[in-house]
Amino acid sequence: MNPEVLPPAERRDMVRRLLALCHIINDLVEIAETGVADGGPIPETLCAQALQIQTVVRDVVVDLVANGHAERSDAA
Template sequence: MNPDVLPPAERRDMVRRLIALCHLVNDLVEITATTAADAGPLPDALHENAQLIQTVVRDVVVDLVANGRQPDAA
């Protein structure tokens, strides 16, 4: 067994937690998008960083799910 591979139950748990994080970041992006126009440069930077976090977290979820579907090389 490869020690670098997460067991399926741990992978599912991690994906669930990351999806919950995605929902929170999506809410953050939406909130910052609606307030950025009125509040100036700080919310603009906050919105840009929230979008970056959103992209990174989404990529991590996609990678984790894709790696879980690859056949074992054993």
């Protein structure tokens, strides 16, 4: 067994947690873009960093899911 390959149950759990994180980041991006937090101004750097985090986490989820599909295809 390849130690770098996550078992399906662990992969599903990781994807669930990452998706939950994506939802939180989406909320953060919305707050940063609209400036609706406590009524105060939101720094542009916060918005840029939130968008960068959103992109990275989304890429991780996509890679994780794609690798899971590739593992099943290789096994067939």
